[in-house]
Amino acid sequence: MALTVGLRPLTRALLRPWARVPGAALGRPAAGSGDGVRCFGSPRVLVEPDPAAVGVAVMKMRNPPVNSLSLEFLTELLISLEKLENDKTFRGIIITSDCPGIFSAGLDLLEMYGRDPAHCAEYWKAVQELWLRVYLSNLVVIGAINGISPAGGCLLSLSCDYRVLANNPKYAIGLNETLLGIIAPFWFKDVLVNTIGHRAAERALQLGFLFPPSDALQVGIVDQVVPEDQVQSTARSVMAQWLAIPDHARQLTKNLVRKPTADRLLQQRDADIQNFVRFISRDSIQKSLHVYLEKLKQKKG
Numbered sequence: 001m002a003l004t005v006g007l008r009p010l011t012r013a014l015l016r017p018w019a020r021v022p023g024a025a026l027g028r029p030a031a032g033s034g035d036g037v038r039c040f041g042s043p044r045v046l047v048e049p050d051p052a053a054v055g056v057a058v059m060k061m062r063n064p065p066v067n068s069l070s071l072e073f074l075t076e077l078l079i080s081l082e083k084l085e086n087d088k089t090f091r092g093i094i095i096t097s098d099c100p101g102i103f104s105a106g107l108d109l110l111e112m113y114g115r116d117p118a119h120c121a122e123y124w125k126a127v128q129e130l131w132l133r134v135y136l137s138n139l140v141v142i143g144a145i146n147g148i149s150p151a152g153g154c155l156l157s158l159s160c161d162y163r164v165l166a167n168n169p170k171y172a173i174g175l176n177e178t179l180l181g182i183i184a185p186f187w188f189k190d191v192l193v194n195t196i197g198h199r200a201a202e203r204a205l206q207l208g209f210l211f212p213p214s215d216a217l218q219v220g221i222v223d224q225v226v227p228e229d230q231v232q233s234t235a236r237s238v239m240a241q242w243l244a245i246p247d248h249a250r251q252l253t254k255n256l257v258r259k260p261t262a263d264r265l266l267q268q269r270d271a272d273i274q275n276f277v278r279f280i281s282r283d284s285i286q287k288s289l290h291v292y293l294e295k296l297k298q299k300k301g
């Protein structure tokens with residue numbers, strides 16, 4: 001699925017040839033990576049083929065301080081995902097974070113606060129695109145969740161095929177939008193319902209639950225909770241199990257299961273964008289975002 005056309009100059013500008021990862025220009029071995037292991041990336045996304053697992057790439061999110069999903073970051077993630085999808089040497093991706101303690105703080109609030117409708121529309125299009133790209137990926141996508149993962153970070157995790165969460169009580173995960181005075185869109189809701197069931201999702205969404213690892217495992221929002229230093233190795237071994245399945249059969253099955261949910265958005269993407277722009281532009285919502293952003297600042301003392 002190609003990136004949607006109609007991206008504005010800012011986003012198109014980000015589609016420039018990639019920034020070189022030091023010592024690892026596109027297609028050439030990264031320094032110290034051994035022969036034939038190529039690593040590529042962009043300022044905020046590092047993609048390293050896993051030297052221990054043929055056909056597996058580790059995608060590290062590195063948009064400090066909190067991997068908030070800004071428009072630039074979303075665009076770089078989309079470019080990396082598209083490149084991996086198009087490179088037939090890859091069969092699986094492990095998505096993880098390079099920001100200590102944070103998987104992703106979710107959507108970048110500054111992309112939705114005090115922004116004009118045209119920007120909000122462009123931003124939301126990119127949010128939709130990231131979800132569709134991950135959720136419908138032909139690759140095996142495993143979330144190695146090594147930090148807190150609220151809202152959009154939780155959506156990214158839920159869009160993976162499998163979720164491994166580090167057993168650190170600070171690393172809560174959930175769709176906490178109501179705590180900000182906003183709401184999760186229907187397709188966020190759909191993915192949560194598909195994962196943890198209707199009643200658990202209804203409760204979690206209304207109360208903005210952020211589940212600590214033990215509760216996240218119990219409710220099923222993650223598949224495994226392991227010691228922090230075993231997240232990556234566990235993700236690798238799960239990847240090996242999934243890659244033992246013939247790709248074509250697995251991909252057709254994934255599509256069979258996920259297409260109805262994705263279609264609900266695909267059939268109304270523009271309406272969803274317009275709904276988002278109308279909702280986020282409301283004075284009351286802007287006020288909620290302002291209060292929440294102030295709280296984040298005050299928290300720092």
Ligand SMILES: CCCCC/C=C/C(=O)SCCNC(=O)CCNC(=O)[C@H](O)C(C)(C)COP(=O)(O)OP(=O)(O)OC[C@H]1O[C@@H](n2cnc3c(N)ncnc32)[C@H](O)[C@@H]1OP(=O)(O)O
Pocket residue numbers: 065066068102104105106107108109110148150151152153176177180182183184185276279280293296297299300
């Ligand atoms: C229809 C409307 C949309 C519906 C869908 C919405 C989905 C979303 O994802 S909304 C975003 C939800 N995210 C959150 O509620 C998380 C908010 N952040 C936090 O709770 C914390 O920052 C943390 C637990 C993720 C990390 O805490 P800590 O390590 O203490 O770091 P700080 O809180 O000091 O944050 C550092 C820095 O980053 C800014 N920031 C944090 N989160 C976001 C964000 N989501 N968007 C933009 N900026 C964020 C924070 O304000 C600090 O900024 P500075 O003060 O300038 O350093």
